[in-house]
Amino acid sequence: MALIGFSLSDRNKLTWPEQFVKDTTGWVQTLVSRPAHFVVGFVDNVKALKDTYEENKELKAKLEENAQLKYQVQGLKKDVQALQETLEEKESLSDYTLMKATVIRRNPSQWTELVTINRGENDGVEKNMAVITSAGLIGKIKSVAPNTATVQLLSSEDPANRISAFIQPKDEEENKDKTDVFGIIADYDKETKQLIMTWEEVPNGLKVEKGQLVTTSGMGGVFPKDLAIGTVEKVEPDENGLQKKVFIKPAADFYDIEHVMVVDREALSPEEDEQ
């Protein structure tokens, strides 16, 4: 009982025996999980060979689009730089660097959705950093040992797992004068596998509809701006009618995770512990 209380208390660091055990088991598990992944990966590859032709066609079409996008992005980047220089502002909320990591284990009891990655304090990972896959945000760092770190996924039902997010307007041309809708993602619905965001409806004509994109707001302190979270699935008033519940279909798959990236926000914030 005392132990449960101790581990639930809001502690910032793991004790050293915990760190040691985590690192050692992490090392052994890397040894086991790598070959296992290799074998399963091989079987998947053989399956994937069948669809290669179709996929190739699609990819070629996309490649052409991509080339165009690349030029556009380059142009935009230059614009942003020029603007930042004129404003004498070096860092923005959306500046960050990425660090690649591999998942080495997952909590089998699945009550708290935790995965462990093979990067730790020695690689510069810190508590509360955001973790993403190529599809979108999956969670944040919960605890750090010297060579491993534990990630709490968004699908965890921990009430302390909150993320400040906003919903972007659907049609940019039409809604130019409308600002984004801010809210906090605090819950996860296990049955439908959707995130739940509460949002206080203010009578200024903002509307949330199905299909709108949801991203991080960068306001919480450690998360950078504009990491993809998902798309709006439906909107409901909550039990007491004061707030709206927005159901969000996550962009990333929380179950099939192997390679992830840890986001290191460059703009240093003094209130790092606020998250």
Add this chain to the structure above:
Amino acid sequence: MRKVLIGCLISFMFILESVFLELLPTDLFGGNLIFVPYFLLITILFFSVYGNRNVGVIYGFVFGLLFDIVYTEILGIYFFAFPFIIYIFNKLMKIFHSNIVVVSVMCLLAVSALEIIVYQVIKVINLTTIDFANFLHLRLFPSLGLNLIFIVIVAYPYKRLFEKYAAELKE
């Protein structure tokens, strides 16, 4: 020699639970069922029946603590639950004949008991909002199915291995 082998086997099961989960296809049966592997507990339960009860309870303590540190990060739940379940299981097995089918069924009961105990604790410390009915059909029943398959595969080899260990110990 067999002692080391059994230690290795149990450690391997400890790791296998996590690896198994990573490799489990995600869209199985509609995708919202939760499958919880209890390979570690089942291995220790078989060991405590056919091998040595006291050593089994000690394994329960050690791996319960490891489980808490490494996987759940909430110290105390499995550290308490594993040895408790193993001890009660062995008390009950004294009443029944230790037939392999009886042991297997009792193993499933032990898994359910562990699931329900942990569910209650998690509910009390407010880490889940899932209600009991949903817990039963989203989590408990799928997990029992998965662990039944595991028991069917390993029951006979485990029985032979642990009985040989017990015989070696007596000599």
